[in-house]
Structures are given as structure tokens and as C-alpha cells.
Amino acid sequence: MVGFEIRQAVEELVYRSCMMLDDKDWKGFLALCGEEFRYTIAAHSPEIRRDMVWLDHDRKGMDTLFANLPRHNSDHSPITRHATVYTVDADTAGREATAVSALQVFRTQLDGGASELFAVGRMTDTIRLDGAASRLLRRVVRLDTRLIGYGYHVPF
Amino acid sequence: MSKNAQQWQQTPALPQTHYVDSRIYTDQLLFEEEKEKLFKPSWIIACHESELEAAFDYRLFTHPTGVPLIIVRGDDMKVRAFYNICPHRGNTILYDPAGNAKRMTCIFHQWSFDSRGNCIDISRADQGYQKRFCKEDAGMREVNCETAYGGFVWVNLVDDCQPLKEFVGGALDILAPFISEPLEVFHFHKAHVRTNFKLWHDTNSEFYHDFLHYFNRITGMMQPGYFDRKYTGFPNGHASVGSMEIKYDKYEGSKSRAVGWPGLATGGWYMVDIFPGMTYNLRTSVLRIDTVVPLGPNEVIIEFRGLGLKRDTAEERRERVFDHNMIWGPFGRNLHEDLLGVHGQGRAMRPGTDSRWIIQGREENSTIHDEVGMRHFYAEWSRRMGRPAFDPYGEGKPAPVRAAA
Ligand code: FES
Numbered sequence: 001m002v003g004f005e006i007r008q009a010v011e012e013l014v015y016r017s018c019m020m021l022d023d024k025d026w027k028g029f030l031a032l033c034g035e036e037f038r039y040t041i042a043a044h045s046p047e048i049r050r051d052m053v054w055l056d057h058d059r060k061g062m063d064t065l066f067a068n069l070p071r072h073n074s075d076h077s078p079i080t081r082h083a084t085v086y087t088v089d090a091d092t093a094g095r096e097a098t099a100v101s102a103l104q105v106f107r108t109q110l111d112g113g114a115s116e117l118f119a120v121g122r123m124t125d126t127i128r129l130d131g132a133a134s135r136l137l138r139r140v141v142r143l144d145t146r147l148i149g150y151g152y153h154v155p156f
Numbered sequence: 157m158s159k160n161a162q163q164w165q166q167t168p169a170l171p172q173t174h175y176v177d178s179r180i181y182t183d184q185l186l187f188e189e190e191k192e193k194l195f196k197p198s199w200i201i202a203c204h205e206s207e208l209e210a211a212f213d214y215r216l217f218t219h220p221t222g223v224p225l226i227i228v229r230g231d232d233m234k235v236r237a238f239y240n241i242c243p244h245r246g247n248t249i250l251y252d253p254a255g256n257a258k259r260m261t262c263i264f265h266q267w268s269f270d271s272r273g274n275c276i277d278i279s280r281a282d283q284g285y286q287k288r289f290c291k292e293d294a295g296m297r298e299v300n301c302e303t304a305y306g307g308f309v310w311v312n313l314v315d316d317c318q319p320l321k322e323f324v325g326g327a328l329d330i331l332a333p334f335i336s337e338p339l340e341v342f343h344f345h346k347a348h349v350r351t352n353f354k355l356w357h358d359t360n361s362e363f364y365h366d367f368l369h370y371f372n373r374i375t376g377m378m379q380p381g382y383f384d385r386k387y388t389g390f391p392n393g394h395a396s397v398g399s400m401e402i403k404y405d406k407y408e409g410s411k412s413r414a415v416g417w418p419g420l421a422t423g424g425w426y427m428v429d430i431f432p433g434m435t436y437n438l439r440t441s442v443l444r445i446d447t448v449v450p451l452g453p454n455e456v457i458i459e460f461r462g463l464g465l466k467r468d469t470a471e472e473r474r475e476r477v478f479d480h481n482m483i484w485g486p487f488g489r490n491l492h493e494d495l496l497g498v499h500g501q502g503r504a505m506r507p508g509t510d511s512r513w514i515i516q517g518r519e520e521n522s523t524i525h526d527e528v529g530m531r532h533f534y535a536e537w538s539r540r541m542g543r544p545a546f547d548p549y550g551e552g553k554p555a556p557v558r559a560a561a
């Protein structure tokens with residue numbers, strides 16, 4: 001079990017990252033990530049009985065993705081991430097931590113504002129620990145939900 | 157000039173083959189007829205052989221007519237298809253979408269079936285039936301099943317159906333050199349969209365909507381050769397589109413394409429639409445297959461598969477997965493746009509919205525922005541339905557056709 005300060009730094013980072021993405025503050029999100037950051041969305045298909053990767057970008061790939069988003073036609077309904085940090089483990093030197101969080105994603109229609117559950121999954125973050133300067137090094141979102149209608153351009 | 161109610165009703169000043177009545181996308185009765193006349197007699201792709209590698213591997217598939225099917229590889233390694241309906245009291249036999257079942261046992265009263273569809277056990281048979289009814293009377297319903305054209309498992313519900321070869325005709329010849337070696341599915345997902353299944357097939361049958369895709373505008377449309385690609389129509393409503401080079405490097409973030417596809421020029425692209433709702437799409441390093449499973453006139457499930465070569469190294473596969481995700485993944489650039497497109501059509505075309513005519517009138521010598529692919533589909537639709545798509549209820553007084561300038 002990690003100490004209170006590590007836990008707090010990790011939770012802050014995970015929750016801030018969700019808020020930045022919810023707010024479409026791509027710069028703010030990337031500022032929370034280290035240079036070696038990598039974002040992966042994975043899912044298991046019981047239909048073909050295989051693990052699948054649905055998105056896999058390094059830091060540069062994320063830059064490009066965010067830069068290109070305004071040029072594409074996308075669904076404009078906002079999404080809201082609800083993360084709950086379940087476990088935090090750190091190496092003995094207290095330099096790196098792994099946080100496992102439950103993730104729920106809701107989508108809210110622009111017209112009328114109805115919200116619906118969009119996806120659920122589990123998020124595993126690797127974090128370089130440095131107090132308030134802690135950074136995300138790796139995020140792997142394993143989605144349980146695989147039916148996401150007409151999809152989305154922004155990763156969650 | 158905008159139109160008043162009466163003008164809005166008037167047919168477009170185009171030949172009748174060049175537009176359809178939008179009620180063919182919303183009418184419940186026509187939809188029931190489509191299941192009977194289009195989907196039932198057609199060969200439908202249920203899954204891929206790589207999803208059933210070992211003996212007794214099975215895969216469930218809901219046929220577009222609604223019939224639940226089990227596709228299973230037998231003890232003799234032959235792939236067969238059966239109704240997933242117990243001949244006893246109509247229960248579901250297998251529940252999981254895929255698995256391995258040496259014997260398929262219905263959970264309800266434990267009747268068991270082998271991989272060839274024979275009933276091999278009726279619990280307490282003699283006590284209850286006293287030989288009036290026996291295992292031999294309780295076989296599963298088998299449907300026609302063939303593995304072909306890239307290792308896909310095709311099914312047909314009609315006993316004396318047209319042979320698969322005859323149904324496909326020459327439509328997949330263009331892809332034959334690329335799908336002769338064993339392939340493997342690495343991606344599967346479904347999309348549930350409130351739209352008509354034909355609208356998805358239409359999107360797969362016209363490239364004029366490349367204007368929807370920033371990616372395609374940049375990597376394709378602005379490149380030399382783009383407008384040279386041609387549609388070819390085939391009997392039974394199928395159509396293909398020939399190759400072009402895609403300049404991936406024009407889209408920032410697309411690294412240079414190394415893995416490719418054997419025999420396919422770098423940046424090559426082939427598409428074949430199989431009537432009434434399947435598409436082969438081979439682009440650069442990935443084969444994508446779409447299968448529509450309509451749930452109603454305004455509701456469809458589309459099954460998406462991504463395939464590579466069975467012999468791929470881990471590195472090659474990673475690259476194919478990356479290429480696939482970039483464009484066609486659930487978070488990919490184009491798939492979301494295409495789905496958003498047909499979602500928007502479904503939203504505008506509901507009973508009562510007073511949508512009226514769908515114009516498919518572009519003529520460009522069958523090249524890429526010609527709408528001949530859709531016209532070819534609706535010619536077959538009209539033939540099979542015994543109703544013209546431009547006037548499905550026989551009401552029409554078409555407007556005079558305007559000649560080309
Ligand atoms: S319904 Fe299947 S065994 Fe009775």
C-alpha cells in the first residue's frame with residue numbers, strides 16, 4: 001500500500017487528466033503527460049476470441065490526433081468521464097506508480113441534454129512520481145463496452 | 157429557388173433510374189418484403205474461417221432475416237451451419253457468441269447434438285416417448301454453408317438455392333489475386349445505428365461522399381489518378397471499384413506504409429459491394445468486411461471485420477492494426493464520419509419527416525463520383541422486389557426528364 005501523499009498525487013493526476021479531456025483542453029491534457037507518453041485503447045472480443053487494439057498513439061501521435069480533430073466531421077455531443085481510482089501501487093523507490101481506475105463515460109446530447117451511458121472500462125495508468133509535477137507515462141484503457149454506435153473521434 | 161409542398165412532392169427531372177422514393181428506407185411492410193425477397197435467397201457472409209480454427213469451434217450469427225445461426229466446424233473439419241433453435245421446445249441451444257462445443261447441449265431439457273447436427277441424446281427418451289419419437293426425428297435444421305472468397309463462411313437459408321459461384325458471378329474476380337492465401341481476422345466490432353441498412357450499403361457504393369472525409373480529400377481526391385477509378389456492375393446487384401494510389405503521406409500522422417498487401421500496389425484500393433449488404437474493402441494493408449444485419453426499416457447492426465494475412469509476423473500485424481485503426485477503427489478518422497453520415501440520413505428519413513426523393517443522378521462515365529454503383533443496386537432491388545425503387549407503390553406521374561446541357 002502506498003502512502004497518503006503518493007495516493008493523493010496519483011488521484012489528482014488521474015482526475016485532472018479526465019477533466020482536461022472532458023473540457024477538450026488537449027494542451028492541458030498533454031501537459032500532464034511525459035514525453036514518453038503512450039495512449040492505448042484495447043478491448044477483448046468474445047466474438048472472435050481475441051484481444052484487440054483500437055487505438056495506440058505515442059505522444060507525437062496524440063499531438064497529431066488532437067491537431068487534426070477540428071478538420072474532421074465529428075459528433076459534437078460532449079462526453080463526461082467518471083473515473084474512480086481503485087488501486088495505487090508504487091515501486092520501492094517511490095518513483096513510479098501504477099493506478100487502476102474504473103472508468104465510465106457518459107454522452108450528453110446537445111439538443112435537450114439527455115445523458116446516456118456511453119462506455120465502461122478499466123483504466124491503467126503508469127505515472128512518474130514527482131509530487132505536483134507527477135506525469136502520465138502510459139495509459140491503457142480496456143473497454144468492456146464495444147458497441148459505441150456511430151463512434152467518436154476523441155479517445156476515452 | 158426553394159420549393160413549396162407540391163413542388164417538393166414532384167419527382168426530380170431525371171430519368172426514373174436516377175432517383176428513389178425515400179419511403180423504401182422507412183416502410184415496415186417493404187422491410188418485411190426485403191427480408192423475404194432480398195436476404196433470404198442471397199448468400200450472406202456469416203463469419204470467417206479463422207474464427208473457427210479447431211474442430212468443434214463455433215460462432216453464432218444472426219442472419220439478416222432474423223434467424224439465429226450456429227456456424228460450427230465439425231469433427232471432419234467441415235464448416236456447417238444450423239439454426240440455433242432447439243428442435244424440442246424452441247430454446248436457444250448455444251448462448252456465447254463463440255466457443256468450442258464437442259456436443260451442443262440445450263440447457264432446458266438437456267437434448268444434445270453433435271457437430272453435424274444429429275441429435276445424439278434425448279434425456280429419458282424411452283420413458284417419455286416409448287419409441288414414438290426418437291433421436292433420428294430430432295435433427296437440427298441445417299442451412300447451406302460454404303467457405304470461399306477469402307475464407308469467408310457464406311450461408312444460404314433456401315434448400316435449392318442458386319450456387320454461391322453463380323450468385324457472386326465475376327464480382328470478386330478483381331480481388332481474387334489478393335485473397336487466395338489464408339487470412340485472419342484481427343478486428344471485430346458492431347455498430348448499432350438508427351438508419352436503413354441500404355443507406356449503409358449506398359455509402360459503400362459511392363465515393364462522391366469523399367467530401368465528408370477530410371482524410372480522403374487530402375490523401376485521395378487531390379491526387380492524380382483519383383478520378384480514373386471506375387465502377388463495374390455485375391449480375392445480381394454486385395459492383396466493384398478499381399484501384400488507385402492513396403498518398404498517405406499527405407495526411408500528417410500517417411507514417412510511410414511498409415507492410416502493404418502481397419500483389420497490391422502501394423496505396424492500392426479495391427472495393428466490392430455484394431448485394432444486398434456486404435462489402436469487401438481492401439486498402440493498403442488491411443481487408444475490411446462489412447455485413448449488415450437489419451433490425452427494422454430504421455435500425456441496423458453493421459458487423460465490421462479487419463483482416464490481415466495468417467502468416468503475418470507480430471510486427472506486420474501491429475502495422476496492419478495501426479493502419480486499420482487510423483481509418484476504420486471505432487475511433488478511426490473515416491468510420492465515425494461514415495456512420496455519422498448514415499445516422500444523419502436515418503434521422504432525416506423517418507416516417508412522418510416528409511423526406512421524399514433520394515437523387516442518384518451523377519453520370520461521369522462510371523468513374524469515381526458517378527452514382528452508377530447505387531443505380532445498379534436499385535435496379536436489382538426493383539427486380540427482386542417486383543416494385544420500382546423510384547415508385548414502389550405504383551403511384552407515380554414522373555416529371556419530364558431534362559436533357560443534358
Ligand atoms: S427445449 Fe431444448 S431440450 Fe427442451
Ligand SMILES: [Fe+2]
Pocket residue numbers: 359365366369490494
Ligand atoms: Fe466513406
